[in-house]
Amino acid sequence: MSEVVFAGVTKRFGDVTAVDRLDLEVLDDEFMVLLGPSGCGKTTALRMIAGLETATEGTLRIGDRVVNDVEAKDRNVSMVFQSYALYPHMTVAKNIESPLLARKVRVPGEAEPRKLTKAERAEQVGEAARTLGLSELLDRKPAALSGGQRQRVALGRAIVSQPDAFLMDEPLSNLDAKLRAQTRLELVALHERVATTFLYVTHDQVEAMTMATRIAVMSEGRLHQVGPPQAVYERPHNLFVARFIGSPPMNTVAGTFVVDAGEAFVRVGDGRFPVAAVGGEPVVDGTKVVVGVRPEHLLLTGDRSSSVAATVKAVEWLGHERHVICTIAGPAATDGAEDVIVRQPSEGTPPTVGETVHLGAPPQEIHLFSPDTTERLN
């Protein structure tokens, strides 16, 4: 029920900068996912809000309170840990009750937060257990629970104290794929029910895309892009985001922007893709660019004039779709990655390995990035 704000927050461990001048505003009741590869600083950012790490520089705010110097227990946030961190010697009920024993809690109709009575605690535990379907398990110890049940106990312990913000550190990574998919839905439902700010850390883009109100993409301590999942997917701000989001990832190849008879193209290998008009500077005729095309936007075409020739290297059949892996023909065609992936429906005859194909793409689906700054150009 509060916004969470990082303002110019830096965290250094010795010589290592884990988080570098992070500016991020998590809105009230928003489900914000911090997404990035391991070691990108997302967990450190979360732990700074929790009060488990102190910020080297910058301001941390929860609601209208600057919390840099507030102790963890007084920040009124809850955290779900990757390992769940349940107390193994306590029953499920005791685990869920735990934050109510020492923390003051806001009670509806009362001005000041206070500690709850035993009866009130039992009521809260019962309600959290009902919400999460744990009522039958209250007397068990964590060792007697499945992974999914433990995860829900950790959630119960988090929601019972009615925090201003939920912090979650890869809470699904210890679950199997099926349970993970199910729990994603439950987390979204939980977010709607408790209407509280969620700050969720993951390296799994599927979790980010499916649950987030907004995604914040990080790498090497820096924030690259913040936005709703669809916006981040459709208009990545730079090459890192373009390559990190999407599975299989966006194809990126070296090219040159050219204007031919008033029409805009990017030249790739021996061929070219038409592109939607770019607003002039800095992209002018002859500018070197990195061309990005998502696999689902590449198609095998008969058009020889506005396409790029490639050789089929392999075909992967996945049941619901097919990935055609092609090597672009021509000199210095590619940017590091030699191959591009074309995503096709699984119906129809697949191309054969070794065959020469022509790749086309809709002009509005071509992303252009600067090879120097890696920033988006169109």
Added chain:
Amino acid sequence: MTALARLRSPDHERPTLKDSLLAAAFLLPSLVIFATFFFYPLYRLFYLGLHQQNTFGTAERYVGWSQYTEVLGGKEFRDGLLTSGRYVLLTVPLGLVLGVMLAVSANRRLRGIKVFQTIFASTVASSVAVASVVFLTLINPQAGYFRDVGFISLTDPHTALRGVALSSVWQNLGLTFIIVLAGLQAVPDEIYEAATLDGYGPFRRFFKVTLPMISPTMMFLVVVLVVFALQAFAQVDILTGGGPAGSTETLVWRIFDNQQPRQLGIGAVMAIGLFAVTLVVTGLQFLILNRRVHYGN
């Protein structure tokens, strides 16, 4: 299918002769060691307890179970057992508390903490004899540095056992420290962090999280330290020789004292008695403490 897999298979196929021979071969080395150093001596003790030797140990005669009932019901055994019991009470709780305090204070990420950890653990490397001699020089009634510290005086029958106990506590502290520290370091950081977020202060965190999490370690230590205390001999022999006025004659010391051939049978019965007492005490510890011990998942 391996022998093990066969044993685990639901239809319980019988192990083949080859499997059985293989199993016996694997068991043989430890069987030989146990038989030589445990089963045979135990049998000899029983045997000696049923007999009485002549003064020179050259002849023996069967006296039967009466020797057992007499010795185990006698004053010598009872007094020795009482002294041993007092010794357990003097050494185990104090040793545990000190060991846990040291381990908790050394279980943090500070520059140079390894130096302190090594120092605290160093008593492990000293033998009982060395520790006892060190203590003897410290509390020696004539020349010791602490000779005037009354409550551990070795010359007063009321305090001598405390002096001996103190040397044991010190001697065992390194072991207790190492084992508790290992237990503490096996507790995941995330549990402490969860407790911090739950608002636990240092005391609540220690009693509600740390202590339960290391309860298997504590259980192990209680059992080991009690057994150590019941078997204490060298420190008694070196520091007091059982005195003054027999006030430090623990059961083991009395067993040792009965080594003349004529008394060999008595010592043997006492040894069997100590074995039984240790067995019962350890069994009770498991029964009582196990209910409060949490073994992780």
